[in-house]
Amino acid sequence: MWRFVIRRALFGLLVLWLVATTVFLLFFAGPADSVARRLAGPRAPQEVVNQIRDTLGLDRPLTQQYLGFLNKLLHGDLGTSFISQTPVSTLIMASLPATLWLVAGAAALWLTAGVTGGVICATAPRSLRDRLITVTVLAGISLPTFVLGIFMIFLALSVFPWLGLAPGPYIPPLEDIRGFFQVMIMPWITLAVVQAAVYVRLTRGSMLDTLGEDYIRTARAKGAPEHRVTYRHGLRAALTPVVTQFGVDIGALLGGVVVTESVFGLQGLGQLMIRSVRDGDLPVIIGAAVLAAAFIVVANILVDIAYSFLDPRVRLT
Amino acid sequence: MSLIEASSEAEHTPGITPAVRGKGPWQLAWERLQRDRAAMVSLAVICVIVLLAVFAPVFAAVTGHGPQDQFPETGLTPEGLPVGPGSGFWLGADSLGRDLFVRLLYGARVSLLVGVLSTLLATVFGVVTGMLAGFYGGWVDGVLARLLDVVLSFPYLLVAIVLVAALGAGVPLMILVIAFFSFAAMARVVRGQTMAYKEREFVEAARSLGASKLRTMFVDLLPNLVAPVTVLASLLIPTAIVFEATLSFLGLGVDPRTPSWGAILADSTDYYRVAPGLLIFPALLLLITTLAFNLLGDGIRDALDPRSDRLLSRK
Numbered sequence: 311m312w313r314f315v316i317r318r319a320l321f322g323l324l325v326l327w328l329v330a331t332t333v334f335l336l337f338f339a340g341p342a343d344s345v346a347r348r349l350a351g352p353r354a355p356q357e358v359v360n361q362i363r364d365t366l367g368l369d370r371p372l373t374q375q376y377l378g379f380l381n382k383l384l385h386g387d388l389g390t391s392f393i394s395q396t397p398v399s400t401l402i403m404a405s406l407p408a409t410l411w412l413v414a415g416a417a418a419l420w421l422t423a424g425v426t427g428g429v430i431c432a433t434a435p436r437s438l439r440d441r442l443i444t445v446t447v448l449a450g451i452s453l454p455t456f457v458l459g460i461f462m463i464f465l466a467l468s469v470f471p472w473l474g475l476a477p478g479p480y481i482p483p484l485e486d487i488r489g490f491f492q493v494m495i496m497p498w499i500t501l502a503v504v505q506a507a508v509y510v511r512l513t514r515g516s517m518l519d520t521l522g523e524d525y526i527r528t529a530r531a532k533g534a535p536e537h538r539v540t541y542r543h544g545l546r547a548a549l550t551p552v553v554t555q556f557g558v559d560i561g562a563l564l565g566g567v568v569v570t571e572s573v574f575g576l577q578g579l580g581q582l583m584i585r586s587v588r589d590g591d592l593p594v595i596i597g598a599a600v601l602a603a604a605f606i607v608v609a610n611i612l613v614d615i616a617y618s619f620l621d622p623r624v625r626l627t
Numbered sequence: 628m629s630l631i632e633a634s635s636e637a638e639h640t641p642g643i644t645p646a647v648r649g650k651g652p653w654q655l656a657w658e659r660l661q662r663d664r665a666a667m668v669s670l671a672v673i674c675v676i677v678l679l680a681v682f683a684p685v686f687a688a689v690t691g692h693g694p695q696d697q698f699p700e701t702g703l704t705p706e707g708l709p710v711g712p713g714s715g716f717w718l719g720a721d722s723l724g725r726d727l728f729v730r731l732l733y734g735a736r737v738s739l740l741v742g743v744l745s746t747l748l749a750t751v752f753g754v755v756t757g758m759l760a761g762f763y764g765g766w767v768d769g770v771l772a773r774l775l776d777v778v779l780s781f782p783y784l785l786v787a788i789v790l791v792a793a794l795g796a797g798v799p800l801m802i803l804v805i806a807f808f809s810f811a812a813m814a815r816v817v818r819g820q821t822m823a824y825k826e827r828e829f830v831e832a833a834r835s836l837g838a839s840k841l842r843t844m845f846v847d848l849l850p851n852l853v854a855p856v857t858v859l860a861s862l863l864i865p866t867a868i869v870f871e872a873t874l875s876f877l878g879l880g881v882d883p884r885t886p887s888w889g890a891i892l893a894d895s896t897d898y899y900r901v902a903p904g905l906l907i908f909p910a911l912l913l914l915i916t917t918l919a920f921n922l923l924g925d926g927i928r929d930a931l932d933p934r935s936d937r938l939l940s941r942k
Contacts, residue, residue: 321773321776324777325777328777329786332786333789336789336790336793336794337793348793448918448921448922448925449914449918451921452865452869452914452917452918452921453914453917454869454872454873454876454913454914454917455873456872456873456876456889456892457892457910457913457914460892460895460896460899460906460910461906461910464899464900464903464906467900468900565785566785568784568785568788568877569784569873569876569877572877583785583788584788584877584879587788587789587791587792587879588878590792595789595792598785599785599786599789602785
């Protein structure tokens, strides 16, 4: 068990190092002047370009710059934003709550809807309700997140204005609980609809496989009531792939729900990333990318460990 | 006349009993696909969209509106708002007085180009990588499988955004980025299939006949992989189209002057209350296109593998 965790952690560090190195090389490989020019933007005056080159030490050898970059990163120093002159870690901490709340609320919605939908389909395969849900799911999978988001805003502002829902900046729940819900409900639903579609499909497939197993027949034969067979015997075993997917999704989304945050103007990590890319705010881009990769790596390790608890057949080696 | 004589006579007389021709697996699959109504409708829809995209310049000539031309006099109302659908502008004009219909057709070119080319690239690289890893095993598999793990654990939207920020937006970069993140999924499937087929008798037979490893891989193994690869590829196309639209919507996709569905939708967010068509038409087109590809992909899976779990079964 511990050997496994250590090996996975080392592999995770390798991924993080690769992400950091790739980002570094993308921005810093090349002649000092052209790198400075790219960071400054095509229309910046030559003095600004020179200033950037000197403050960042871009004319040092690339290996020296790289070692300096890694050294800072290992000490948890993500640098200071070019634009706002605040430490990157402060900016990230300020954006984290919006993303955390968005993912937490949406996850509760999509997990409930997805698993329920999947079970309804799997207990009556080929039925009318199965086919209705399946067609809806296919539409949900085909629907780009941002299109759904724009339509939600359109409906909220033009058709149901009395609901008081509006896109807007994040409001902390302790400050104004009503405002928190008014801002968060639409992003929650948007993110959850797109994700739930995947989960219905996953649960349905896994449930159908499980319900075909011999031990399900045994459970029925010994007279277990149908709901007990479905939930205690079937669903519990069928949930393993769902848990895997859930962990992977949470990890990926915590790094920034880029599209949903952009559409609704929530200032989370994804929005921070987009803004810094538009402004060419390099330290923030690198910090956010490394943090996002870290979330994914940790989530993947946790999923593998959870696996061994859910399914006793899986041995961690 | 005995039965045997009769049958032998029929065999020798042309035109009496037409010979039963064997049907290949592809013909059978095609026949199954033809019975799938949803898949056939989707195929027709895709054909129409492809034709519209191919003949976009014709529509530009007929309407007299180029994709970049701005018509401040005819396309905008005296108050400066975009005109609605009508005889001059079939689907209305956008906020700069450009023809929405013509721009959507040119946008279809970008979407289809990115969708198909990135999927092709991903398929070629994915198949080669997956086959090498699965066939050789050992350290080759070790290295390649780890590489796939790394690619699959990248936060791909964020990395794509960083790449675009560092290298600048453009269609070729977009295709490469999408291909890079789809090839790993393809390679993983191909690797698994190759490992399963490697132990089968026909591979052993090829080896004992002295076939080289390359020949065994591409002549004997590859045909067995065509079905899963086709299915996955047909489902990668809509993913790529949505990915392109999303990046363009965020302002990080193709060159902002190129008409693209994502960029058109991003423009519409400021105007849809006065001109809902600006939002509805591109959104519908995007939805119909991805839905058609997804339905066709599901149909192809059912047709190629009749035992598979049918997502949209008729009975």
